[in-house]
Amino acid sequence: MFRGYHAVFITLFAVACSKLEPAAPAEDSLLDGPVEGLSNEEHLRFLRGDVAFNDEVFHADNGLGPVFVATRCGSCHAGDGPGHPSTTLTRFGQSDANGNTYLDQGGPQVQHRAVPGVAPEVLPDNAPSARFLPPLNTGLGFLDAVSDADLLAWADEHDADGDGISGRPNWVERKTYSPLRADAVEQAGQVIGRFGRKGAVYDLLQQTANAYNQDIGVVSQFEPIDPYTHEEQDPEIAAATVHDVVFYLRTLKAPIQRDKDNPDVIAGEAVFHTIGCGNCHRAELRTGPSPIAALAHRDFRPFTDLLLHDMGPGLDDGYTEGSASSAEWRTPALWGLGLFPDSQGGTYFLLHDGRAHSIAEAIDLHGGEGQAARDAYQALPASDRDKLLRFLQSL
Amino acid sequence: MKHALALLFALCVGAAAAQIDSTLLVSPPAPDSTRTPALNMDAVYNRPFLTFDKIPVSLGGYVEAKVQHLGTDGVNDGTSFALQRMTLFVASSIHRRIKFLSEIELEEGGKEIAIEFAALDLEFHPLLNLRGGIVMNPIGAFNQNHDGPKWEFNDRPLMAVRMLPATWSNVGFGVFGKRSSGPWTFGYEAYLTNGFDASIIGNSEDRTSLPAAKRNAERFTESSNGMPLTTAKVAVRHQRFGEIGISTMGGVYNQFQVDGLVLDKRRRVDVIAIDVNTGIKPWGTSLIGEWAWVMVDVPATYTQQYGSAQRGGFLDIVQPLYKGTILGFADAVLNLAVRGEYVDWNVGTFRETNTRIGDEVWAIAPAISFRPVPGTVLRLNYRHERAVDVLGNPPSVTGGLQFGISSYF
Numbered sequence: 001m002f003r004g005y006h007a008v009f010i011t012l013f014a015v016a017c018s019k020l021e022p023a024a025p026a027e028d029s030l031l032d033g034p035v036e037g038l039s040n041e042e043h044l045r046f047l048r049g050d051v052a053f054n055d056e057v058f059h060a061d062n063g064l065g066p067v068f069v070a071t072r073c074g075s076c077h078a079g080d081g082p083g084h085p086s087t088t089l090t091r092f093g094q095s096d097a098n099g100n101t102y103l104d105q106g107g108p109q110v111q112h113r114a115v116p117g118v119a120p121e122v123l124p125d126n127a128p129s130a131r132f133l134p135p136l137n138t139g140l141g142f143l144d145a146v147s148d149a150d151l152l153a154w155a156d157e158h159d160a161d162g163d164g165i166s167g168r169p170n171w172v173e174r175k176t177y178s179p180l181r182a183d184a185v186e187q188a189g190q191v192i193g194r195f196g197r198k199g200a201v202y203d204l205l206q207q208t209a210n211a212y213n214q215d216i217g218v219v220s221q222f223e224p225i226d227p228y229t230h231e232e233q234d235p236e237i238a239a240a241t242v243h244d245v246v247f248y249l250r251t252l253k254a255p256i257q258r259d260k261d262n263p264d265v266i267a268g269e270a271v272f273h274t275i276g277c278g279n280c281h282r283a284e285l286r287t288g289p290s291p292i293a294a295l296a297h298r299d300f301r302p303f304t305d306l307l308l309h310d311m312g313p314g315l316d317d318g319y320t321e322g323s324a325s326s327a328e329w330r331t332p333a334l335w336g337l338g339l340f341p342d343s344q345g346g347t348y349f350l351l352h353d354g355r356a357h358s359i360a361e362a363i364d365l366h367g368g369e370g371q372a373a374r375d376a377y378q379a380l381p382a383s384d385r386d387k388l389l390r391f392l393q394s395l
Numbered sequence: 396m397k398h399a400l401a402l403l404f405a406l407c408v409g410a411a412a413a414q415i416d417s418t419l420l421v422s423p424p425a426p427d428s429t430r431t432p433a434l435n436m437d438a439v440y441n442r443p444f445l446t447f448d449k450i451p452v453s454l455g456g457y458v459e460a461k462v463q464h465l466g467t468d469g470v471n472d473g474t475s476f477a478l479q480r481m482t483l484f485v486a487s488s489i490h491r492r493i494k495f496l497s498e499i500e501l502e503e504g505g506k507e508i509a510i511e512f513a514a515l516d517l518e519f520h521p522l523l524n525l526r527g528g529i530v531m532n533p534i535g536a537f538n539q540n541h542d543g544p545k546w547e548f549n550d551r552p553l554m555a556v557r558m559l560p561a562t563w564s565n566v567g568f569g570v571f572g573k574r575s576s577g578p579w580t581f582g583y584e585a586y587l588t589n590g591f592d593a594s595i596i597g598n599s600e601d602r603t604s605l606p607a608a609k610r611n612a613e614r615f616t617e618s619s620n621g622m623p624l625t626t627a628k629v630a631v632r633h634q635r636f637g638e639i640g641i642s643t644m645g646g647v648y649n650q651f652q653v654d655g656l657v658l659d660k661r662r663r664v665d666v667i668a669i670d671v672n673t674g675i676k677p678w679g680t681s682l683i684g685e686w687a688w689v690m691v692d693v694p695a696t697y698t699q700q701y702g703s704a705q706r707g708g709f710l711d712i713v714q715p716l717y718k719g720t721i722l723g724f725a726d727a728v729l730n731l732a733v734r735g736e737y738v739d740w741n742v743g744t745f746r747e748t749n750t751r752i753g754d755e756v757w758a759i760a761p762a763i764s765f766r767p768v769p770g771t772v773l774r775l776n777y778r779h780e781r782a783v784d785v786l787g788n789p790p791s792v793t794g795g796l797q798f799g800i801s802s803y804f
Binding site for chain 2: 071114347
């Protein structure tokens with residue numbers, strides 16, 4: 001018979017167990033997790049996407065490759081942070097806005113790994129190429145919900161204001177499976193890309209379907225061409241799973257700034273804007289309407305303008321995508337910067353290919369439109385540089 | 396399943412004509428093998444069996460159940476109960492020198508049913524016995540000596556079940572023998588069996604995983620590639636100092652050809668293990684440990700997520716606190732125990748950065764166990780585990796309490 005003291009014992013046992021269990025890390029120390037305000041139904045879908053993204057491992061028997069780069073989505077984005085040199089992608093075949101001329105030779109990406117018994121791809125001789133570090137995942141839904149009109153308002157392609165910054169959108173072809181945004185602005189049948197190192201990807205569905213195809217070698221109804229045979233094949237993943245992953249990526253929270261009340265951090269942000277970093281790394285953006293209420297009409301601080309900027313010859317690898325030149329890169333968001341080492345094995349791997357091993361080194365490698373800000377940074381007193389770096393590490 | 400068990404039972408009864416060899420099919424369990432001349436290799440017989448007059452069949456088994464409340468990084472799934480496994484033994488002495496024993500395990504409430512051992516032993520000489528059927532490959536010690544009631548911890552060692560594939564059974568044949576001289580006992584085993592398949596580098600674990608091959612039940616009817624897995628072990632025991640064993644297991648794991656057409660080169664998996672079972676006699680302390688290295692020929696063009704080398708081990712220290720009458724059990728024992736364990740799933744460095752690959756776990760589990768009788772144990776464990784991902788990022792931390800029972804019957 002169940003007696004009262006049984007309940008007391010069970011309660012004490014449960015409390016004791018909870019106390020013996022590890023505490024949760026502080027929310028602002030993690031890049032992953034859902035955005036606040038999702039409904040229960042949205043939480044369920046987020047979890048489905050989380051499992052598909054982080055736990056579903058592909059192998060030879062369930063669709064991997066046979067040539068590939070990674071075996072699951074999460075292996076390139078540990079903790080939904082940026083990637084590591086061991087998961088870097090090599091893109092090739094396009095040097096200007098005229099498109100990729102190596103599609104018949106395996107372009108636009110080298111699948112440098114293969115299941116046993118199969119030869120992986122190799123980079124064709126003399127092909128223009130660049131290595132891309134997998135980007136940060138968090139907050140993508142916020143970036144996705146910024147209106148095209150805002151991007152165009154920030155663009156200054158011909159530097160009309162004379163500040164040396166001439167951001168412009170990357171006009172790209174929209175995949176037929178990607179729905180047009182409600183507020184989309186088109187130009188000569190092209191749309192504004194906003195994802196990827198070159199900003200050549202229109203939306204998260206294209207990003208996800210393309211990653212399954214080019215990174216894992218998994219064909220879907222969206223991207224049905226197998227990267228090994230270059231032939232159309234039956235889907236190896238359900239469309240519903242792809243959509244769940246897209247939902248997961250859209251609803252990952254925005255990174256939370258730490259120490260934002262620290263005087264050095266506050267001073268560092270002032271330096272950031274004073275020397276011109278914020279001209280491209282735009283601090284505050286606002287989302288437009290969104291079917292996900294938690295994302296609609298929200299102010300957020302990603303420190304990007306989602307536009308292309310010429311970063312000079314030092315960062316010009318000779319390869320590009322969409323209408324970008326090979327020296328142009330889409331401004332990367334800086335949020336979460338201080339937490340990157342927790343996803344990169346304890347070390348910074350910054351810029352598009354991870355060549356910079358510290359924030360300071362990444363700044364030093366800025367050229368082109370970023371050179372003025374870099375020069376100003378290098379001319380700062382040491383204390384101001386430290387404050388600036390402290391601010392960036394707080395993001 | 397019930398029909399299979401009934402048939403097996405009937406076969407055993409029908410085939411056996413001689414008296415049971417009571418020296419092998421023992422009634423009481425042997426809780427501390429350091430005090431008997433038996434080696435770890437005898438574990439398959441060193442279990443309590445129920446014997447019946449004039450019926451040449453012995454029956455036995457054990458059951459394990461636990462309740463746990465574990466959390467990882469502040470998130471827990473509440474209180475969870477599990478019947479980890481129920482195992483049935485059926486043994487028979489067909490002749491004084493011909494014996495049969497089977498072990499059928501139902502895991503997780505019957506979700507998995509496996510014949511872990513079903514072999515016929517023929518003794519030609521104490522140093523030369525033939526064993527055929529489904530055998531437990533003698534790699535390390537735990538694989539053959541895995542009965543729940545023998546251990547003070549609710550979970551099996553990570554190294555034994557997630558790096559090595561305990562319980563790892565295969566169809567095959569082999570020889571074994573044992574000889575004692577004074578305080579020394581020497582034993583050996585050598586088997587050729589079916590073995591692994593390519594799932595060890597193509598699985599849902601996203602790492603090299605020998606246990607992944609356990610999911611292929613076809614290994615009980617045919618080899619995946621026609622190449623036998625070789626397993627061999629030698630062990631020596633001194634009555635005073637305990638036992639040490641060295642074992643090796645290896646073979647080709649991939650399907651390198653089909654219908655005579657070559658698909659790939661022959662790729663090997665090899666394991667070396669050392670196991671120790673000793674004690675500190677004056678204190679009654681027992682020390683049981685095992686360490687193993689796994690080497691796998693992973694194609695250089697495959698992902699580095701799947702390592703070509705693994706290593707890991709565990710050490711159990713069990714200290715009896717009190718022996719005597721407890722709660723009316725005359726020979727009860729109260730133990731304090733601790734297990735330390737470690738596995739590096741991917742030994743090596745990244746080609747791109749020349750930095751160490753992570754993917755490792757270590758755990759410590761202090762425990763209190765109560766044995767009202769030698770073959771029954773109640774155990775309370777606290778577990779603290781830290782797991783690092785392949786890049787070596789900050790670890791995920793798991794901790795919590797586990798309480799369980801395990802008993803022979």
